[in-house]
Amino acid sequence: MPEILRPRALKSGDLVVVAAPSGRLAPGEEPLLARGVAILERMGFRVRVSPMVDPARQRWWASGTPAEQAEELNGLLRDPEVRAVVAHTGGQATIGYLDLIDLDAIRADPKPIIGYSDISLLHMALHARTSLVGFHADIATHGFGSDWYTLGDAARRSELVDLYTRVLTKAEAPGMLPAGGAWETWRPGRAQGPLFGGLLNRLVLLQATPFAPAAERFEGAVLFWEELQRPVSRIWMDLHTLRLSGALDRIAGMVVGIPTEVTPHDDGADHADLRDVVLDVLGQRDIPVLAQVDFGHTSPNLPLPIGVRADVDADNRTLSLLESAVAES
Numbered sequence: 001m002p003e004i005l006r007p008r009a010l011k012s013g014d015l016v017v018v019a020a021p022s023g024r025l026a027p028g029e030e031p032l033l034a035r036g037v038a039i040l041e042r043m044g045f046r047v048r049v050s051p052m053v054d055p056a057r058q059r060w061w062a063s064g065t066p067a068e069q070a071e072e073l074n075g076l077l078r079d080p081e082v083r084a085v086v087a088h089t090g091g092q093a094t095i096g097y098l099d100l101i102d103l104d105a106i107r108a109d110p111k112p113i114i115g116y117s118d119i120s121l122l123h124m125a126l127h128a129r130t131s132l133v134g135f136h137a138d139i140a141t142h143g144f145g146s147d148w149y150t151l152g153d154a155a156r157r158s159e160l161v162d163l164y165t166r167v168l169t170k171a172e173a174p175g176m177l178p179a180g181g182a183w184e185t186w187r188p189g190r191a192q193g194p195l196f197g198g199l200l201n202r203l204v205l206l207q208a209t210p211f212a213p214a215a216e217r218f219e220g221a222v223l224f225w226e227e228l229q230r231p232v233s234r235i236w237m238d239l240h241t242l243r244l245s246g247a248l249d250r251i252a253g254m255v256v257g258i259p260t261e262v263t264p265h266d267d268g269a270d271h272a273d274l275r276d277v278v279l280d281v282l283g284q285r286d287i288p289v290l291a292q293v294d295f296g297h298t299s300p301n302l303p304l305p306i307g308v309r310a311d312v313d314a315d316n317r318t319l320s321l322l323e324s325a326v327a328e329s
Contacts, residue, residue: 002131003131004127004131004132004133004194004307004308005106005107005110005130005131005132005133005307006110006133006324006325006326006327007084007110007111007112007132007133007325007326007327008083008109008110008111008326008327008328008329009168009169009170009171009326009327009328009329010045010083010084010112010168010169010326011083011169011329012044012045012169013044013045013046014045014046014083014084015045015046015047015048015081015082015083016040016045016046016047016048016082016083016084016085016086017047017048017049017050017076017082017084017085017086018033018036018037018040018047018048018049018050018053018086018087018088018140019050019052019053019072019073019076019085019086019087019088020050020052020053020057020063020064020069020072020087020088020089021063021069021072021073021085021087021093021094021113021115021119021122022062022063022069022087022089022090022091022092022093022094022117022118022119023061023062023063023089023090023091023092023093023118024054024055024057024058024061024062024063024089024091025053025054025055025057025063025088025089025141026055027055029055029089029141029145030055031145032141032142032145032146033049033053033088033140033141033145034145035144035145035146035149035150036086036088036139036140036141036143036144036145036149037049037140037144037145039144039145039149039161040086040140040144042161043161043164043165043168044165044169045083045084049088050072050076051072052064052068052069052072053088061091061092061093062091062092062093062096063091063093066093066096066097066100067097067100069093069094069096069097070097070100070101073085073097073101074100074101074102074105076111077101077102077105077106077109077111078102078105078109080109082111083111083112084111084112084113084114084168085111085112085113085114086114086115086139086140087113087114087115087119087139087140088139088140088141089117089139089140089141089142090115090116090117090118090119090139091117091118092118093118094118094119094121094122094125095121095205095206095209098121098122098125098209098211099210101126103126103129103130106126106130106132107130110130110132110133112133112134112135112168112325112326113126113132113134113135114135114137114138114139115135115136115137115138115139115143116136116137116138116139116143116198116199116226116295116296116297116301117139117199117202117228117297118199118202119136119139120134120136120197120198120199120202120203121198121199121202121203121205121206122134123135123136123198123306124196124197124198124202124203124206124211124213124306125206125209125211127196127213127217127306127307128206128211128212128213128214128217129211131307132307133305133306133307133308133325133326134305134306134307135167135168135303135304135305135306135325136197136198136224136295136301136303136304136305136306137164137301137302137303137304138164138299138300138301138303142299143299143300143301146299146300147299148299148300149299149300152300156180156300157300159178160178160300160302163177163178163302163303164303167303167305167321167325167326168325168326169326170324170326171324171326171327171328172324173321173322173323173324174321174324174325175320175321176318176319176320177294177302177318177319177320177321178302179293179294179317179318180294180300181258181292181294182292183290183291183292183293183317183319184275184290184291184292184317185288185289185290185291185314185315185317186256186275186278186279186289186290186291186314187254187279187282187287187288187289187314188288188314188315189253189286189287189288189314189315190253190288190311190312190313190314190315191222191252191253191287191288191311191312192222192252192253192309192310192311192312192322193220193221193222193251193252193253193309193310194220194221194222194306194307194308194309194310195221195222195224195304195305195306195307195308195309195310196213196217196218196221196222196223196224196306196307197223197224197225197255197304197306198224198225198226198306199225199226199227199228200225200226200227200235200238200239201227201230201234201238203225203238203242204238204241204242207241207245215245215246215247215250218246218247218250218251219250220250220251220252221250221251221252222251222252222253222254222255222310222312223247223248223251223253223254223255224254224255224256224257224293224295224304225254225255225256225257226256226257226258226259226260226295226296226297227257227259227260227262227296228259228260228261228262228296228297229260229261229262230261230262230263231262231263231264231265232262232263232264232265232272232273232274232276232277233265233277235262235274235277235278236272236277236280236281239277239278239281240281243281248281248282248285249285251287252287253287253288253289253290253312253314254278254282254287254288254289254290254312255289255290255291255293255312255319256274256278256289256290256291256292256293257292257293257294257295257296258292258293258294258295258296258297258298259274259296260296260297260298262274265277274291275291278291288312288313288314288315289314290312290313290314290317290319293319302319303325305321305325308321308322308323308324308325309321309322309323310322
């Protein structure tokens with residue numbers, strides 16, 4: 001396995017750009033964007049919003065054509081002043097320009113790319129090609145700009161802002177991630193390995209492209225995933241796709257996020273929920289499964305840096321980052 005490519009640690013006053021690598025900014029979302037920018041500024045960064053984050057910019061379901069989106073992202077990757085890129089939202093557009101991304105620019109000056117949902121496809125593809133540590137983490141509008149970051153518990157909000165700041169600015173292991181809710185043990189055990197994953201349907205989609213992660217990426221990995229707006233039958237099929245690819249035979253542990261609008265199968269006495277289908281697909285594989293962990297299409301998301309070694313302890317319901325996600329400046 002190649003060494004992971006850690007971005008340079010951010011410093012107070014560094015420029016962070018909120019960009020539109022997938023969906024557009026919908027009319028009426030401007031207040032959410034402003035609140036998200038304020039949270040990033042609270043972390044100590046200068047923030048600039050890219051021109052494509054504009055309700056007037058739209059191409060079908062995206063913020064622009066694939067070429068336009070690649071041009072914006074490549075410009076940010078090549079600009080030495082820009083130290084991190086935060087997606088303002090997710091969507092369904094990143095697969096359209098994976099082959100247009102300047103991978104040499106990433107290798108020359110790796111930067112944190114931050115977001116979830118469709119952005120996780122970007123994380124996984126770029127990690128597969130360059131070993132870049134991508135940050136599965138809150139987006140600017142419906143993440144940092146959500147009501148939770150404005151109206152939620154102040155102590156928890158301060159805890160999360162401090163965690164994000166440490167993960168992005170300190171070249172040290174962040175340690176145990178703070179749970180906000182009741183995590184669940186779906187299968188006992190403990191394992192350590194590099195984090196890999198994101199939105200489950202995007203991981204499966206990636207398997208059909210030249211940007212699919214090599215089988216070795218799953219060797220000893222802690223696979224994390226979340227899903228939204230899917231019946232459990234679809235999740236069962238996607239997990240079986242990973243099983244048939246051999247990925248589930250290689251992983252050391254599994255972490256399941258908070259599902260959003262995931263519907264159980266319920267046909268009278270024949271019932272199956274998410275836990276049922278996960279354990280059904282895993283069969284006799286003796287790996288720990290920790291579930292209902294604070295990430296997914298919800299706020300707040302714990303930052304999960306792809307490629308960084310983690311410890312998952314399903315018995316004690318903890319998840320810890322054992323390495324730094326960033327390198328010394």
